Amino acid sequence: MSQEVLTTETNRRQLQQIIAGLSDGVILLELDQSILWANEAALAMHGVSTIGDLGAHADEYAKRFSLRYRNNHTLSPEHYPISRVARCEVFSDVLIEVSPVGDPERLWVHSVRSMVLTDREGQPESLVLIMSDVTDWANAEQRFEKTFNANPAPAVICRLSDLRYIKVNPGFLEMTGYTREQVIGTSAYEIDIFEQAERRDLAIQRLRDVATIPQMQAELRLPDGGSKQVIVAGQPLLLNDENCMLLSFVDMEPRRKVEVALRQSEERFAKAFRLSPVPILICSAEDQHVIDVNQAFLETLAYDSEEVLGKTVTQLNFIDDDGVRVGLLAALAKNGRVDRVDVRVRKKNEDLLDCALSADTVNIHDTSCYLLVLMDMTERKRTELELVAAIEEVMKDASWFSRTLIEKLANVKKFNSPQLPSASFTDLTARERDVLGLICEGLADKEIAARLKxxxxTVRNHVATVYSKLDLHSRSEAIVWARERGLFSGEWGTKGQR
Known part of the structure; x- marks a missing residue:
C-alpha cells in the first residue's frame, strides 16, 4: 500500500473518530456516490441501526427514504441532498422532512448542509453530508403556525431586524381587506399600524426595546383608502432565532356601530318621551324609585319635577287604590308588563282621574326599569256612563232594545271593562241558563214564566240568582254580558226589532 493511500486512510479514521461523538449527523460518501460511513447520530435520525440500512449508495438511499420540503413538495431523487453532495454541490441549511418509504407516520425534520473535502491539489477527495435533527423545533413551529392561523383575533408578526411583516393570519386579512401578498414582506412604514395610535411614541420605543406594547387605540388605514378603528397590542417573541413582535388587534368597528345605534335609539326614545302628550313615568324595577317623568305627567297631575323625582311610586301615592297599586307592581314583577288596567289617579290637589294604565319593562343604562303610561279616560268614561244610564232609565224593559242598540251598549260596556269578570256561563244551572236566554230574547218575567211553565x-228568584252569580244588576247588563260572550247570538231582540 502506497504512502499516499495510507495517509488518506489515516486521515479518514481520524476524521471518523472526531465526528463519531458529534450530536450532528454526518454521512461520508465516496466520489462514486457510495456511502462510506455514518455516525450514530445520522443513523438515529433515519431510524436505522447500521450503515447498510441507509443503502449502499445514493440511489439506494432514495429508494428507502422519502423526502419532501416543509411545504409538502416532494423531492425527486436527483434533488435529494445526498444526490446533490454526490455531485459535489455545496449548500447549507436545507430543511427537509424524512420518512421511511411506506411508513409516513415516522417522520423527522433535518436541517442539512454539505461539505466537499479536497486533497492538496484542491481536487474533491471526500463528500460530507451534515444534518441536524430539528424535528422538535419544526413541530413546535407547526403548532404555533396552526394556532396563529386559527386565532380568531386579527394578528401579524413583524420581524424587528428590518421591520417587515413575516406572518399574517386570516383574521387580519378579513378585518382589513388586504391580501396575504400585500402584507408579507411589506415594511411597517408602508402599512403603519401605529400611524394614528393614541400613544405612537411609546409603541415605537417599545418596538426598539423589544418590549411589550400595551393596548392602545389606533386608526388602521385600509387598502381601499378608508380606515378602521382598532385596539392594538404587541408581544415580543423569538421566531427562527430572530426577535419579532406579535401584533394583535380588536376590531372596534362593530362596537362603534352598536354604540352609534344605541345612542341614536336613546335620543329617539328621549325625544318621544319628552314630547309625548300622554303622561309617562319611569321608575326602577328594583325599588320603584322614580327616575324620570315627562312634562305631560307633571301637567296632568299638577306636580313639579322636584316633587316627583327620587320618590318611590308608593311615596308619590298617585294611584288612589293601594290594592290596585300593589297588584300592578306584583303583575309587573311577575310578567314584565301589564295592559290597560283601570286605575284612579290622584292629582296633587286630590282630584281623581279615571285612567287606563299600561306598563312595560325597559332597560335604561343597564338598569331594569318600569315604563308606566297613563291615558286619561275621565271625560270619555263620564260620557259613556251617562249614555248607559240614560238608556237604562228610558228603556227599563229590555224588550224595547233594538239589535243595533244592544250591540252598541255591549261595546260601551266592554270598553269600560276590558277584563271580563271571572264568572262563567257554566256556573249557572240548566234552568238559570234557560232564564238568561229568554231575558236575551227580550221577554219579561211573566212571559218567561209562561214559556217555562x-x-x-220562581222566575224572579231565578233572575235574582243569575244576577248574583254573574255580578249583574239589570236586564240590560245581563244582555250585554251574554253578548260579549257570543251567547244566544241568534236570539237578540226577537221581540223588539224596531
Missing part, C-alpha cells in the same frame, strides 16, 4: 215568583 213556572210561577212568576
Amino acid at each position: 213556572l210561577a212568576p215568583n
Whole structure:
C-alpha cells in the first residue's frame, strides 16, 4: 500500500473518530456516490441501526427514504441532498422532512448542509453530508403556525431586524381587506399600524426595546383608502432565532356601530318621551324609585319635577287604590308588563282621574326599569256612563232594545271593562241558563214564566240568582254580558226589532 493511500486512510479514521461523538449527523460518501460511513447520530435520525440500512449508495438511499420540503413538495431523487453532495454541490441549511418509504407516520425534520473535502491539489477527495435533527423545533413551529392561523383575533408578526411583516393570519386579512401578498414582506412604514395610535411614541420605543406594547387605540388605514378603528397590542417573541413582535388587534368597528345605534335609539326614545302628550313615568324595577317623568305627567297631575323625582311610586301615592297599586307592581314583577288596567289617579290637589294604565319593562343604562303610561279616560268614561244610564232609565224593559242598540251598549260596556269578570256561563244551572236566554230574547218575567211553565215568583228568584252569580244588576247588563260572550247570538231582540 502506497504512502499516499495510507495517509488518506489515516486521515479518514481520524476524521471518523472526531465526528463519531458529534450530536450532528454526518454521512461520508465516496466520489462514486457510495456511502462510506455514518455516525450514530445520522443513523438515529433515519431510524436505522447500521450503515447498510441507509443503502449502499445514493440511489439506494432514495429508494428507502422519502423526502419532501416543509411545504409538502416532494423531492425527486436527483434533488435529494445526498444526490446533490454526490455531485459535489455545496449548500447549507436545507430543511427537509424524512420518512421511511411506506411508513409516513415516522417522520423527522433535518436541517442539512454539505461539505466537499479536497486533497492538496484542491481536487474533491471526500463528500460530507451534515444534518441536524430539528424535528422538535419544526413541530413546535407547526403548532404555533396552526394556532396563529386559527386565532380568531386579527394578528401579524413583524420581524424587528428590518421591520417587515413575516406572518399574517386570516383574521387580519378579513378585518382589513388586504391580501396575504400585500402584507408579507411589506415594511411597517408602508402599512403603519401605529400611524394614528393614541400613544405612537411609546409603541415605537417599545418596538426598539423589544418590549411589550400595551393596548392602545389606533386608526388602521385600509387598502381601499378608508380606515378602521382598532385596539392594538404587541408581544415580543423569538421566531427562527430572530426577535419579532406579535401584533394583535380588536376590531372596534362593530362596537362603534352598536354604540352609534344605541345612542341614536336613546335620543329617539328621549325625544318621544319628552314630547309625548300622554303622561309617562319611569321608575326602577328594583325599588320603584322614580327616575324620570315627562312634562305631560307633571301637567296632568299638577306636580313639579322636584316633587316627583327620587320618590318611590308608593311615596308619590298617585294611584288612589293601594290594592290596585300593589297588584300592578306584583303583575309587573311577575310578567314584565301589564295592559290597560283601570286605575284612579290622584292629582296633587286630590282630584281623581279615571285612567287606563299600561306598563312595560325597559332597560335604561343597564338598569331594569318600569315604563308606566297613563291615558286619561275621565271625560270619555263620564260620557259613556251617562249614555248607559240614560238608556237604562228610558228603556227599563229590555224588550224595547233594538239589535243595533244592544250591540252598541255591549261595546260601551266592554270598553269600560276590558277584563271580563271571572264568572262563567257554566256556573249557572240548566234552568238559570234557560232564564238568561229568554231575558236575551227580550221577554219579561211573566212571559218567561209562561214559556217555562213556572210561577212568576220562581222566575224572579231565578233572575235574582243569575244576577248574583254573574255580578249583574239589570236586564240590560245581563244582555250585554251574554253578548260579549257570543251567547244566544241568534236570539237578540226577537221581540223588539224596531
